Amino acid sequence: MNTLTEAWDWLTDSAHWSGDDGVWHRLAQHLVLTMVCLVISCLIALPVALVLGHLGKGGALAVNISNIGRAVPTFAVLVLLLLTPIGKWGEGPTVVALVLFAVPPLLTNAYVGMREVDRDVVRAARGMGMTGRQMLFHVELPLSLPMVMNGVRIAAVQLVATATIAALAGGGGLGRIITAGFNLASTPQVVAGAVLVAVFALIVEGVFEVAERLAPHWARGSR
Numbered sequence: 586m587n588t589l590t591e592a593w594d595w596l597t598d599s600a601h602w603s604g605d606d607g608v609w610h611r612l613a614q615h616l617v618l619t620m621v622c623l624v625i626s627c628l629i630a631l632p633v634a635l636v637l638g639h640l641g642k643g644g645a646l647a648v649n650i651s652n653i654g655r656a657v658p659t660f661a662v663l664v665l666l667l668l669t670p671i672g673k674w675g676e677g678p679t680v681v682a683l684v685l686f687a688v689p690p691l692l693t694n695a696y697v698g699m700r701e702v703d704r705d706v707v708r709a710a711r712g713m714g715m716t717g718r719q720m721l722f723h724v725e726l727p728l729s730l731p732m733v734m735n736g737v738r739i740a741a742v743q744l745v746a747t748a749t750i751a752a753l754a755g756g757g758g759l760g761r762i763i764t765a766g767f768n769l770a771s772t773p774q775v776v777a778g779a780v781l782v783a784v785f786a787l788i789v790e791g792v793f794e795v796a797e798r799l800a801p802h803w804a805r806g807s808r
Contacts, residue, residue: 588772588773588776589776591772591773592773592774592776592777592780593777594773595773595774595777596608596777596780596781601777606761606765608759608762608781610757611757611758611759611761611762612759612781612785614751614756614757614758615745615748615757615758615759615760615782615785618676618679618680618683618748618751618756618757618758619741619744619745619748619789621680622680622683622684622687622744622748623687623737623740623741623744625680625684626683626684626687626688626691626740627691627737627740629684629688630651630687630688630691630692630695631691631692631695631733633647633692634647634691634692634693634694634695634696634699635695635699635721635725635726635729635733636721637696637699638695638696638697638698638699638700638725638729639699639717639720639721639725641700644696644699644700647692647696648689648692648693648696651688651689651692651693652689652693659682659683659685659686659747659750660750660753662681662682662685662686663678663679663682663750663753663754666678666681666682667754675756676751676754676756678754679748679750679751679754679756682750683744683747683750686743686744686747687740687743687744690736690739690740690743691736691737691740692736693736694732694733694735694736694739695729695732695733695736697732698729698730698731698732698733698735698736699725699726699729701729701732702724702725702728702729703728706724706728707720707724707725710723710724734793734797737793738790738793741789741793742786742789742790742793745782745785745786745789746782746783746786748760749763752764759781759782759785760778760782762774762777762778762781763775763778763779763782765778766778
C-alpha cells in the first residue's frame with residue numbers, strides 16, 4: 586500500500602505534469618504515435634481485407650499470414666529493426682513494429698465481417714444489376730461495418746498499451762515515464778506510469794463505446 590500511496594503522490598504532484606518530461610507532453614507524444622500507427626495499419630489492412638472479403642478468395646491465407654505477427658513479440662521485432670537501416674529513421678522502427686502488431690486484428694475482423702454478410706442480400710443486390718464496386722461500398726461494407734470497427738477498436742487499445750516500447754528505442758510517449766522510473770530505481774514512478782497507460786487505454790476503449798452508441802442504428806450491427 587505504501588507504494589500505491591507514493592505513486593498517487595507522484596501523480597498528484599503538479600511538477601510531474603509540466604515541461605518536456607511532464608505527463609501532458611508524454612501523453613501527447615503517445616497519442617500521436619498511436620494515431621499514426623493506427624492510420625497506417627488501417628490503410629494497409631482494411632483495403633486488403635475488404636477486397637478479399639468481397640471476392641471470397643485468398644482471405645484465409647492472408648489472415649493466417651498476418652496472424653503470424655501475433656506469435657512474434659513486438660519488442661523482438663523492434664530490436665531487429667533497430668539493427669537494420671530502418672533503425673536510422675528515428676521513430677521508424679517503432680512505427681513499423683507497431684503497425685505489424687496492429688494489422689492482424691484489423692485484417693481478421695474486416696475479412697470475417699465481409700464474409701458474414703448475408704449471402705441472400707448479396708445475391709439480391711447482384712440481381713438488381715449492381716456492379717461489384719456498388720455491392721462492396723453500398724451493401725457489404727455497411728453491413729460489415731460493426732465488425733470492421735470492432736477490429737479498429739481492438740487495434741487502437743492494443744496500440745496504446747504497446748506504444749510504451751517506443752521509450753526503449755529512445756522515442757517519446759508514456760513509456761518514458763516508466764523507463765525513467767526504472768533508471769531512478771523509483772517504483773512509485775514506474776507504477777504511476779503504468780497507471781497512466783492503463784487509464785489511457787480505458788479512455789480509448791470508452792471513446793469507441795460512446796461512438797458505437799451514438800452511431801446510426803445500422804452501424805451498430807443491425808441487419
